[in-house]
Amino acid sequence: SQKIEQNSEALNIQEGKTATLTCNYTNYSPAYLQWYRQDPGRGPVFLLLIRENEKEKRKERLKVTFDTTLKQSLFHITASQPADSATYLCAPGGRGGGADGLTFGKGTHLIIQP
């Protein structure tokens, strides 16, 4: 069965530094991978989608890479701010035809310390 692993349950980063979050998956060949942010008691907010034929994607201070050989995606937040503190979820998807329900990793709780 599909397995999605995200690095550590909590990640503490100093404000201004780059936060790097890891998502590894097994038993799956996704056509794309999505990253979401979730704040306590709220639904996930879409951040970025990267497709299997894309190596890297950027949006403002966010950067995502996708290595289909390593079966891994890295999510970077540069110049991190305390407001970036949240849980970040990765969700590989696709291959089912049409819109697929997502399988999420447990998430990484990112804490940006002032």
Added chain:
Amino acid sequence: GAVVSQHPSRVICKSGTSVKIECRSLDFQATTMFWYRQFPKQSLMLMATSNEGSKATYEQGVEKDKFLINHASLTLSTLTVTSAHPEDSSFYICSASSRTDTQYFGPGTRLTVL
């Protein structure tokens, strides 16, 4: 754009009663809507997928007679938890997709069954 709303945001009910949760896509037409459930400190788990005008497809282990889903229009899906019990207490989140791979999530509904 891509805003999804849920109502109510919070509901408390007595054991044995039924609860209806609405999910609306406010500024786009959602060909597919999904329902997820999230228990404390766990990730989101897909419950069912619904396409407008079709019967919902339920994930393994999710009782279709207990969790009734109606996707009556391209902007509205409802989830009814029938004969709710305390173990059904959870955070229910819907998402909507419109012929793209990206899913946009609602803010969630906190259900507490006494």
